[in-house]
Amino acid sequence: MGAPKLKWTSEEESALKAGVVKHGTGKWLTILKDPEFSGVLSLRSNVDLKDKWRNISVTANGWGSREKARLALKRSQQIPSQEDNPMASCKDEIVDAEPRAISNGTLQITVPKRSIPSLDNLILEAITNLKERSGSNKTAITIYIKDHYWASPNFKRLVFAKLKDLTSSGKLIKVKRNYRIAPSSSFSDGRISGPLKVVKDDPKPLTKSQIKMRNVTAQEAAAAAAAQAVAEAEVAMLEAEEATREAEAAEAYAEAAHAFAEAAMMTLKRVNASKLQMVPG
DNA sequence: TTAGGGTTACAG
């Protein structure tokens, strides 16, 4: 709630988030030196970035490792009246959908370090992290993903189409106006609707000493770009699918979308392959 | 250089 010292502007926050998405959590100095963000973050240090990210994580999540420590501290400080009443008997409808997807320890956003963040997983992550007892609505899900990842002009439509698809495929349950994760559905597969399949390709056997930092960074950036291309290809295909029901002339469009998706995948593969060759001095 | 504990400054 506070707006104390040198408050962070939304611009700075955005830059930070973008930087994390691009370089991954931790690389604060890398993010800071990135010409793309150095302008906005020129007044911040790497430590500031780290701290800010921590704060963002805590507030966005509701329960970071910091809040626990805080509460523990408070408890020992105000030991008085510790009647302790951990919710006598929570009659609240038991919240199912245990956040199984979040077991990263630091949980947090899934940075495109190795895996490709498909829209499916993004949506699941949004619902899981939002922890809405009665499910999350479209708006909340959209905002979540928008805030933590990227924003495309047709993003809203994208999510809507995807949500619809997931609901009809039984992965999500639509209750009234909210979406919940299907009880008996381990979502964590890498499946993507339609014929397109995410290549979990991950062979990362390279020894650290063999890769130049610069190359790794470039690779990750390219992978992120490719992932977005794939996501957009998904949208195109979904929209094509819907269009097919109304107009049969959409076949060409669907084919184009498919071709685009394949092109994106090839780009990804090329990137991964090229990194094996890049071992300059 | 980064992660985390701790402290300060400000809002409610």
Added chain:
DNA sequence: CTGTAACCCTAA
């Protein structure tokens, strides 16, 4: 006074 966000200090 309490909670929170920015800032500080230090071990690894």
